[in-house]
Amino acid sequence: MKYATEYRDPAVARALVAAIKKDVADYPGAMTLMEVCGTHTMSIYQHGIRSLLPPQIRLISGPGCPVCVTPIDYVDKAVAYARQADVIIATFGDMVRVPGSTSSLQREQAGGAQVKIVYSPLDAVALAEKHPEKKIIFLGVGFETTTPTVAGSIVAAKQKGLSNYFVLGAHKTIPTPMAVLTSDPELKVDGYLCPAHVSAVIGSDAYRPLVAQHNVPCVVTGFEPLDMLRGIQLLARQVIAGEARVETEYSRIVKPAGNKKAQALLAEVFEPCDTPWRGIGVIPASGLRIRQAYAAFDAERQLPVEVEESKEHQGCLCGEILKGKVRPTDCPLFRTGCTPENPVGACMVSSEGTCAAEYKYGC
Amino acid sequence: MKNDVILLGHGSGGKLSHQLLDELIIPTLSQVAQRDQNDAAVLEGIDSSRLAFTTDSYVVDPIIFPGGNIGDLAINGTVNDLAMSGARPLAISVGLILEEGLPLTELRVVLEAMKLAADKAGIRIVTGDTKVVPRGKGDKIFINTSGIGVFDHQLKISGSGAKPGDRVIINGSIGDHGMAVLASREGLDLQSDIASDSMALNQLVAKLLQEFGAAVHVLRDPTRGGVATTLKEIALQSQVDICLQEDELPIGDAVAGACAILGLDPLFVANEGKLLAIVAADQADGALQLMRSHPEGAGAAIIGEVVAESNGRVIMQTAIGGTRAIEMLAGEQLPRIC
Numbered sequence: 001m002k003y004a005t006e007y008r009d010p011a012v013a014r015a016l017v018a019a020i021k022k023d024v025a026d027y028p029g030a031m032t033l034m035e036v037c038g039t040h041t042m043s044i045y046q047h048g049i050r051s052l053l054p055p056q057i058r059l060i061s062g063p064g065c066p067v068c069v070t071p072i073d074y075v076d077k078a079v080a081y082a083r084q085a086d087v088i089i090a091t092f093g094d095m096v097r098v099p100g101s102t103s104s105l106q107r108e109q110a111g112g113a114q115v116k117i118v119y120s121p122l123d124a125v126a127l128a129e130k131h132p133e134k135k136i137i138f139l140g141v142g143f144e145t146t147t148p149t150v151a152g153s154i155v156a157a158k159q160k161g162l163s164n165y166f167v168l169g170a171h172k173t174i175p176t177p178m179a180v181l182t183s184d185p186e187l188k189v190d191g192y193l194c195p196a197h198v199s200a201v202i203g204s205d206a207y208r209p210l211v212a213q214h215n216v217p218c219v220v221t222g223f224e225p226l227d228m229l230r231g232i233q234l235l236a237r238q239v240i241a242g243e244a245r246v247e248t249e250y251s252r253i254v255k256p257a258g259n260k261k262a263q264a265l266l267a268e269v270f271e272p273c274d275t276p277w278r279g280i281g282v283i284p285a286s287g288l289r290i291r292q293a294y295a296a297f298d299a300e301r302q303l304p305v306e307v308e309e310s311k312e313h314q315g316c317l318c319g320e321i322l323k324g325k326v327r328p329t330d331c332p333l334f335r336t337g338c339t340p341e342n343p344v345g346a347c348m349v350s351s352e353g354t355c356a357a358e359y360k361y362g363c
Numbered sequence: 364m365k366n367d368v369i370l371l372g373h374g375s376g377g378k379l380s381h382q383l384l385d386e387l388i389i390p391t392l393s394q395v396a397q398r399d400q401n402d403a404a405v406l407e408g409i410d411s412s413r414l415a416f417t418t419d420s421y422v423v424d425p426i427i428f429p430g431g432n433i434g435d436l437a438i439n440g441t442v443n444d445l446a447m448s449g450a451r452p453l454a455i456s457v458g459l460i461l462e463e464g465l466p467l468t469e470l471r472v473v474l475e476a477m478k479l480a481a482d483k484a485g486i487r488i489v490t491g492d493t494k495v496v497p498r499g500k501g502d503k504i505f506i507n508t509s510g511i512g513v514f515d516h517q518l519k520i521s522g523s524g525a526k527p528g529d530r531v532i533i534n535g536s537i538g539d540h541g542m543a544v545l546a547s548r549e550g551l552d553l554q555s556d557i558a559s560d561s562m563a564l565n566q567l568v569a570k571l572l573q574e575f576g577a578a579v580h581v582l583r584d585p586t587r588g589g590v591a592t593t594l595k596e597i598a599l600q601s602q603v604d605i606c607l608q609e610d611e612l613p614i615g616d617a618v619a620g621a622c623a624i625l626g627l628d629p630l631f632v633a634n635e636g637k638l639l640a641i642v643a644a645d646q647a648d649g650a651l652q653l654m655r656s657h658p659e660g661a662g663a664a665i666i667g668e669v670v671a672e673s674n675g676r677v678i679m680q681t682a683i684g685g686t687r688a689i690e691m692l693a694g695e696q697l698p699r700i701c
Contacts, residue, residue, distance in 0.1 A: 010610070013683035046628075048685020119549060119625075225683045351626050361687040 038352025203258025279319025374495025
């Protein structure tokens, strides 16, 4: 780990902040820069980046946390599966606490349901091998960063001849919702800090159509504090100059064409589909579903289940927060009706959620 | 045939129970002669009008992890709770809840670690109890320890003693225990050797109080909830603001790396051999030097300062010069780590 010294150098940070202040000194009003990556959200809070920036730069968080953008009926479906005696739900940790309409996986677990937290989809495949008498359902929630690993798990399950491994998919892709947010007249996004790891898979060229169609600057940015400051600087300069290009601050990891191997694996197992985003609605071709050739591993196709009627929680502003229209502190439930111990919306649950970050680190 | 696992009968109170006690538990832990075994331990010759008394239960999974096991953890944890009140730990009880089927070899390893830890801390194991629960109704071994300590001084150490100007000192690196247990339980191959920091701190505390007495305003061990939660508790109890300096925090590269991968914040990860001392400003450097001259405090550092009287905020000056708030841990960051 050299990051502590290389990408967190206080002197360099001070110089960058001074340069940003100088760059924007004459900018009339404030520019709105949006990040669409949960790890960026966390980094901004964790390093106190907002407190360093001049008032001309307003940072807002978009739909970058995969758990947060997953609609409530998906959680309800996972709960319905968890209630079946022969099912083990395998999932990344955050999903366990996300409230559904009337229950959560955590509550079902306390009532006897089998819910296992895994750190990789391959751990879920291992569970399926170990428990041939059970159906293992992996909750496939995530962007292009994690989806190739889910594809890998399905290919591995097929090679092993497993018939008890299933994926309940809610996979989403990143550039598409950015186009929707950019066209939203209520939300004037002046530029995007594009995600780091998603871009490592899809490549920085993936933002070219967005830039071409909507004339909005994009800078692919890393997570470390100096990455963030440099990304903000590059973005602010484009905004001031009235330019719109794809730039890559995180070039040590992100290449224009991305990771071909991961893309091929993803395309082997998944195909684009329309999918609903919490707070935004259905966005055409913004999701990924399992191809027919791998239908044997698709929980929804193989395991029909009756799900309760889904109901969003009254007063929860997750949807507006995900679009960057309001800040967590604008939500009437924030810190009172909705806390990390007793979350109402997914934004408060996920460690990458905007509300959880504001609760944990906000001054 | 010789038994090599715990049977339900070992908890019956009958012959098997006596065998387990006489052949394994008592010889390992206390060497109390059979004729001296009674329903309660009698502690004689305590010349103190003030006692400290504490209890803690240990359910860590796995029971053996890099840097220790549930046995030494159960001794060190209770010894440290006594020490943080400023007391000299004197005697400790051991309640064992064993799951049917637990291999006796594992029980022996745990008991031997307890004895070693107790000897090292200079505390006597004076009483105990053993129960057995059916397979599947417990998880290998749960331990409860209660401890009694006496005071050799008139100092009142409590969480409400922090004053503006005081310095915040920690005796070494942050987050080792929680990450060691997590890595070992989840089989995470982090390609590094993170070991638990489990150790008794009573001797370090005794020296600190001997030397700096009334200048030591608060002592706390940042176990579950980590350094962040403990400091927030102190800030609230003392009604002060505490400001931490991110670049002064001693965090090992392996722990920092593992936390970054798993999305955890080391400030919220548990420690089992760490203390936070809030010390008057003019004595802080001396206290730091004293800590650093002892093995339990070799990695000590001043990590922050009590900045003002207020309603109890903890803020951090980040390495790049920003500021952010620090709140208590919400929910479980890592379950069953102690």
